[in-house]
Structures are given as C-alpha cells and as structure tokens.
Amino acid sequence: MVPRFFKGIHWPIVFLMLALAALGIIEIYSATFQDGSSFASKQFFWFLAGLVIFFLTIGIGYRTFLNFSYLIYGFTVILLFWVLFFAKARSGAHSWLALGPFQIQPSEFSKIATTLMLAHFLADRSAFFAQKRTLMTVMFLMAFPCLLVLKQPDLGTALVFIPMFLGMIFLWGVRFRYLFVLFSLALASAPFLWHVLKPYQQKRILVFMNPSIDPIGASYTAIQSKIAVGSGGLFGKGWLHGTQTQLDFVPEHHTDFIFSVFAEEFGFLGTLLLLLLFSVLIGYAFQIMKHTTDLKARLLVAGVIAAFAFQAFVNIGMTIGIAPITGVTLPFMSYGGSSLVASFFAFGLLVSIYKERSIF
Amino acid sequence: MKTAIRVQVLQFLIAASFAALSLGLFQTQIIKGGYFRRSSEQNRIRLIRLEAPRGNIFDRNGVLLATSRPAYNVYAIPEDFNPKDIPTIGHILELPETEIRKRLSQARTASFTPILLKQDISKEISMQIEERRPGLSGIFIQIGMIRTYPFKEVGAHTIGYIGKISKEEYQTLDPSIYRFDAWIGRSGIERVFDSRLRGEDGGRQLEVDARGVPISLLSEKEPELGGDVHLSLDSKLEDRIKPLLSHRRSVVLVMDLKTGELLAAVSTPGFDPNIFVTPSQNAERLSVIGSKDHPLLDRGLNGLYPPGSVFKLVTAIAALEAGLITPHTTFECPGYFRLSPRSRRFKCWFSEGHGRVDLYTALERSCNVYFYNTGRLLGEKKLSEYARKLGFGASPVFELPAASGLVPSADWKKERYHDNWYQGETVTFAIGQSYLLVSPFQILRLVAAIATNGQMFQPKLIKSSDGNLETEKNKQKIEIREETFRTLRQGMLQAVSSDRGTGQLARVNFAKLAGKSGTAQAPPGDAHAWFSGFFPYEDPKFAFVVFVERGKSGGITAAQIAKRIVYFCKDIYGSAVL
Incomplete structure (x- = not known):
C-alpha cells in the first residue's frame, strides 16, 4: 500500500519544493534571530503542515477537488467576506482569520480555489462556441x-489573480481580439482603479516611477533593498552576516x-x-501539463504556473527595482503559514495530475 | 492557434522574464556590486522624519483653541553616538546616565533610527548642545511640534485631547499613517476629526559622514499641514460661564436656534488638555484621570441623570397629542395623589396642594399631581413612545459621540429585572423619575424642538461656514402639532413670568424668557437641579440647558445661573438680536 502510494510521485518536484522551503526557513532565521522571535520555528511548523497537506492532496486526487470546485470557491468567497467585515484589522488590513492560536489568510486559498473553479468551468465550455x-x-x-482581496487591502495577492486568469484563458484558446479588448478595457479602467488603491499603494507605484517622491517610506525601502541585493556581490556576505538585514535597513525582511x-x-x-x-520547478510543471490529456488538469496547471511565475518575478524584481513594491510574497520562501501551505497544496494538485495521468 | 503553440508562447514569456531577472541581478550584484557593497558597509543614509503639524482648532470668532507650537527635541542616532559622551549629554539635559543608556539600548536592532532623548528642551540648552555639536557625534536637535491649548480649560471637553498611540492601536491601524510613536486624538473633536487634523509626515534622506554629521541632502519631502476645524463654540461666552459653575459638577449648553450651532458646551469640573501632551505635567494628568469627580467626562453629552420635572414637558406633549387632555383640562391637587383610595400617597412638592389647576398653571407651578393624573391616563406605553419620538433613549445624531440614556417600558423592565411594570412606576415616570435617564444634551434638543415648533436644526459643533451648510435637510421635523408646541411655550413662559412660577428667578427685564425647572430626586444625596429654556419668547433665538449635579433645587440654583447666562448672551450678541 505504502510503496504503491509513493510510486507515481514526481520526486524531483518534491525535492525542489523542500529545497526552496528549507532555504526560506534558513533565511527567515537569519532575518529575525536577532530580535529573539520565533518566526523560523513557526515557519518550520507550517512547513510540516504543508507537507501533510501536500501528500493528502495527492491521496485525494485532483479530480475530487475539481469536482468540488464550486463548493470550495464559494467557501473561500464566504471566508473573504468574513475577514473583510468581521475580522479584526492587523496593520490596518482585514486579511487574517483567527483560528485558535493560528492566523489564516483566506486570500491565499482563494487564489487556488479560483484556479480550480476556472479550470472546471472553462474546460466544460468550448472555446469555439459562445466565447x-x-x-x-x-x-x-x-x-x-x-x-x-483588494479591499482588505492586499494589493499583492489581488494582483496575482490577473496573470492566473490570463494564463488560463490563453491556454483555453481565447481569441486574440478578445484579449485585445480585455487589455483596452484594463487600460481604460486604470484611472478608476487608481482611486480604488489606498494612498500608500498609490505611493508605492509612483515611487517605482520616480524614487524621490517618498524619501522616508516606499523609496527608502526600494533603495535599501537594492543596496542589500547589490552588496551581496558574487559570493555574498555569508549566512547571518547580511549587514543590511541585521541592521534593520530593509523592512519586512522576513x-x-x-x-x-x-x-x-x-x-x-x-x-x-x-x-x-x-525555473526547473516551472519546467517540470510544464512537463506535467504536456503529459496529461485531461483538459481541466491542463488549465489547472496553466493557472498555477502563471501565478507562481508571476509571484517569483514580481517579488524578485521589486528588490532590484524592476517591479513596483506591491507586497507579493515569494512562493515557498516568504514567511507566512497560509502562503506556504497554499503553495504546497497547489503543487500537490500538480503532482496528483502527474500521478493520475493516463499512460498508453 | 494550436494549443501546443500557446503553451510555447507561455513558456517563452516566463523564460524571458526570468532571463530579465538574471540580467537585473547581474547588473545589481556584479556590475554595481562594488558600489552597493561600499554603501552598505558604511550605510550613510539617515532618515529624519519631519512631523506634520496638526491642524488648528478655532472657535466661531477665529480664536485659536488648539494649535501646535515648536519644541526643541534632542535625538541621538545610536550607531553614530559615542558612549563616552553620555556623562556630558546627561549633564546638559539633566538626565540620569542610566536613563540615556536604557533608551539607547532599546534601539539595539535599529541603530540607525534616531532615538528621542529629551523632548521640549529650553532654547538655552539647545544652544549649549549646538555649540558642542562638533564634539558630540550622533546627537542632533530637531524642531518638533507640541500640541498646545492656549485657553486651557475653555472648551476642553469639546476639543478633547491627544495621546500617544497604544501598542494595540498600532497593530490594528494603517502603519503608513500611524507610526509607532504617533499622536492620535483621544476624545472630542481631536478624536472624531483626527484624520482631518493630522497632516502627512514628511522626511529627509541625509547622507552623513563617518561621524554622523550630515554632508548632503539626498531627498526631502515637506510635511503636509493638517486641516483646520472651526467650531461653533464661542470661547468668550464659555469663559464667562465657567466662573458661575465653580467647584460644581454641572453642565451648561447654549444653542443658536437659527442655525443649530452650539455656542457654549461647558461641563465642570473641567481639565486642561495640555497635561496630556506636556511630559512635565505627568502628575497632573494622573490626578485628573484618577479623580472621583470624573473631570474627563463630558457631562453635557454623556452624563445621564433623571430629568425630574423638566420631563413634564414630554408628558404634556404626549397627553395633548393623544387627545387625552386639552390645555383647559383641570385636575384637583390636594398636595398628594392616590392611584386608588387605599394605595400609597404620591406627594406633590407643594404639600398644601395647588387646588384645581389647568395645564398652563400646572406647567407654571410644576404641579406633580396634575402630571400623575395625565401619566395615569397615558400609560407607560404611550409615554415611552413619545419620549422616544422626542429624542430620548437613543443616541442623537451629532458630531461627537453622545449617550443614549434610558427610556423604560414594561418590556424593558421584564427583560432587565424579570418583574412586572406597576402603575405606580407610570405616574413617577410622568414626572421624570423612576428608571428614566437623560443627558442634558437631550433636554436641550427637547426645548429647542418646542421653541421652533418641531422645525429645529440638527445641533452641531462645527461652524456652518466650515462645510456644514444650514440647509433644510439639516432640519429635523418632529410630527407633532404646532398647537401643542404653542401650549407648551405658553406654559413655560408662565413658569418664568408668573410670580408663582417655579422658574421666576431666571426672569430678566429686557426679554421674555420661557423655561422649565426640574428638581430630580436621585437618592442618596441631594436632588439634581435642572433649568432649561429659550428666549426671546416671540421669536426664539437661543435655547439653553443648565444642570447642576446635587444642586438641590432647579428653581433656585439652576434658574439663577440661567439668568446670568441670558445676560451674557445679551452682552455678547447685543440687544439687537433680542
């Protein structure tokens, strides 16, 4: 029983995830050990929880999740409503749901729930009819x-929905003229969306274009994180020796x-x-996509890949000034239980697709 | 387009963006790596926050009630500071060395963030430090703003005060607006209008040399001033009212009936809001917070008391509207009232009895027996229905939070005490006793409604010109017949002008004043004194309420104060108004 369960698992993916999460914990420790906080051990606990979820997801199989996607989607939307109206604010944001001693961010799970929902919905409808x-x-x-999610306000997580959506409809076969219409609509609604943003979010985007606008806030962060990355040079300063971090120049470093x-x-x-x-992780994900014949599975993989790549790109990009600071987390590495568990869940779905592919 | 090609497009996009990332990292870490390494080794950028001055609060005549004054604050940047200098600094600032060490060590993990050593030092000390500054690395003086309330107690309850943000608040509020050491409005206008009053902090990015001395300004953002608030209050009037209330726990509210603006909102004992922002007045602050007189309580809005005979106005309105009595309905007052021949006696305040009285006379002489009778006719349900209609038992719409009070009913009593409502409670309810609790502000609204035929403006504290236009929309219409209000006004006039009226001590010789006194029993201790009225009688311009906690008699204590206030209004606003 046990060997059979483990047989079809894509072990290189498991290894890559473990490597990324381990690097994350190591760096969270480095970023926070000085003030004696227990972020690293908390993250380790979440990492274990993530692994359990990962194997559980594989055990249940992605088809079950797809079948229940309407329910899962509805449930996460209710949770989003709940945190928005009933949860206590933390740092001015209504993002967290208190579950006993744990703080859960429903927004992280709503991302995957929406991916499941869209995969299920799109695959059932032909791209050649009533598009x-x-x-x-x-x-x-x-x-x-x-x-x-945007209303919480959590601009970073809200933004991830967009590449995920685009990736999925693109693979599904959206017509180019509709894609064009979508982009024009997005451009046209930009001034409106601008006002939906909180002043500090607007500031971050303005700072991206002109770093001297907010010398003590966002542009300070941008400069200091760039110094941190740049001063690493070729070999780096060594673990626990990053002065930018240790001296607290970079905020939210964990x-x-x-x-x-x-x-x-x-x-x-x-x-x-x-x-x-x-990249290799994304490459494997593409491999999984190519090997499955299930259209729902392919769309699901497309959504996960798009969101994953977008997050990695924007998060790394913002530290060197090629993307605005929007609060997007780095998958598997940033501190945060919900983000970590959600990533494990997403890749659990992928590995399950790999395992249950039909082999002729 | 075939799906396979679409997959390739997706792959290409991702590959390209990752390639861009690698290039960006190569450029940052390898090409400019040396430069960034140097700037990190000697992180020479210092952040100096420039606090935005809080907006001013003015009274109706433009007198400054709350403003910010510059103060010299001494800061140290721990990383640049040489511990050798601790004795010198301690000597100049008159701070114990241990205190300085403690503050510096608090910032162990953020050693480039300036630490406040001492706030609000004198100009002389700041000069001393400036002179020695070349020798004192990492120490600098910055001009900050300290809130100040030039008139101290005047308008204090309305203006409120500010305080340092608490840890819990910091965790729930938006950190981009409220910093960990931010000031935040704690009560009154300072609290309700906090977001308008607070500006936006600015800041400087400075490049410093190895000793922490600034060598160039990298970028700067000017702080944005907070917005001003113009109150409707008249500090001149409040200033004159205050001495009348010395050492008493009392309330005076004066309202301009033509606009709804409050001209005076005095609650005593008061407090000096400066004690909350001046570090040297810590002891006073603690004594105010701990005082048994609760000086921080705005009794006008949030003090709840039994209204006593003032409430007879409500009983009269209810009975007239319900058609149970007319102004000419009479009851016999033998000095007491009985529900049935064998029940207990409910006393009239005048034990000899008022004889046969009609409604006008009953209001004039505040005859309890008349209202016991009307109360019995009305019943508890109708009475509480009309009390609610006239604004009791609910939080009023107002710029500041105000208490709702309590209007009892049989259902309420069942839930609260698991007991039935007795008819004896109905009759005491009718004269403003039993469980009834009201705030002086609610009484003011009642009298304002009577004075304006129920067409009153919403009371407000913000001056009309300050984005608070007096439109018909701001009027609150109460569905009660004009005739009823006319009867009430007539009764209130008689209470003051008749030689047997309970409010005759408030009489003034230059205008017709109408009012109603109240002496509310609140055992243990003396009764509370109420007097509320409006003037001039024909075309009312002012409404007021005077309340003295344990003032013994409304007709004496409160009415005398009311008279003085009417004189003040005449002095200040001129007889042309009257």
Missing part, C-alpha cells in the same frame, strides 16, 4: 474574489523582502541557483 459569454462569466468569477536577505548573504551565485530552482 464571449463564457469569458464574461469567467471574468466575473475571477474579479469577485480579487476585488474582495516576509516580502526575504529575497533581498538571501541575495545579500549568498550573492549572485546564490540568486542564480535560486532562479534555477524556480
């Missing part, structure tokens, strides 16, 4: 949780800016290795 109507429905299904800690301590060689790990 406009299908697209409208799908857009609504994506925008609803996305706006709820969550959003974990990459700058890593880059400072392990240098360009380290960051290249990390990029390689991420």
